Amino acid sequence: MCLGIPGQIEKIIDKAKFLGEVSVSGLRRPVNLACLQNDVTDLEELVGEWVLIHVGFAMSRIDELEAKRTLELLTELGEMQDEWQEAQTSLKATG
């Protein structure tokens, strides 16, 4: 019920009605942009942006910088694990 899918805003159809068009995996469909009206001064600024779509509404912009940060943290966790594994291996080898 609460799931959303990412889509990219292709164009603005009707500014007064907050209506745009998104592309989701190559499929195009109308999307309501009312939830994003406070984010921009002109809806045209949203063209090209990735948004999270739920029941025909773009609910939130997807922040690429934050996504990268989260993924970097996960990569760091992986690196920490690698170091830990190496330490364990060398302990075994020297012990």
Added chain:
Amino acid sequence: MKYIKEFRDPEKAKAVLQEIEQLTQQLNATAENPIRLMEVCGGHTHTIFKFGLEELLPRGIDLIHGPGCPVCVLPMNRVDDCVSIAEREDVILTTFGDAMRVPGSRKSLLQAKAAGQDIRMVYSPMDALQLARDNPERNVVFFGLGFETTMPSTAFTVLQAKAEKIPNFFLFCNHITIIPTLRAILADSDLRLDGFIGPGHVSMIIGTEGYDFIASEHRKPFVVAGFEPLDILQSVWMLLKQFEEQRCEVENQYRRVVPTQGNLAAQQAMDQVFQLREQFEWRGLGSIPESGVEMRPEFADFDAEKVFAVRDVPVVDPAECQCGEVLKGRLKPWQCQVFGKSCTPDNPIGALMVSSEGACAAYYNYGSRWREQAEAEATL
């Protein structure tokens, strides 16, 4: 699609799982004495089962599946009222696909549709509004339900209907709100929980500050999480890290979508259209104060509850159904007496078997290996 593959990367998942394993050991959590984390949102329950995360996590972590599937907690009498509205000759009833199969005491909406009532599935409430424009001689009722994720779309649709003065569009409002629900869960003395995996998409609307009382008053860490497997694993890791460092905070793992302040335009629209109900009935949980919303008096002309004089008489759930116990985390789905026997996704008795986000349907579809393992261990 953006950030789906990246948050399903098996290599990264392996690393997080190793970290989780180590922290679980350090915290002395075991199968007998586990750390109990509740994922509040049904969408998380779905991801957890679809990707088998419960089987990947150490046995010292017990995931309790919370009440965050709005379809599952909808009480029978609201479905009955909806069927009654649909039975009126002049009505086209519209709703989301999820709501169609929820059992009522007489019938589900799907059964009512089979019996000849004009009930239509829509993807968006705006589609229901379009139906009203296209069918001026009929009354189009939208059966709206869901937490704050879905509430803004309904609010904007009602505002649009009012702006266009569409006389034949009505909302049967069954929206529910998350904070009072969490308060009710925390007040339940039987429920021992150590922390929460917080709902991602509800939070993108309401923000994260509303959860502060959970950390400050109830001393439970709370991590708002995204919906991909790595999002959930990372959130579990963040919760364990808080235990290890003896912190107790509200954290946001899902920053790419959830701003701290939420979505102000959506909040304003919800506030314009809706007000809190004194009480709202939940299936399995009973009545929770201020947990539901209704339309404000200035939108009475669009309020199906007022226009069609909805009865709202409580109905008792079937005696054999133990959805309430499962919702509160006291029973695992497969411990319910009718699970997989007389209650299946094709023929659900309880609502938790209806939606793909319901804990029972998720277990039924994806959880068999885990269940067999647990049952085998129990008989040893």
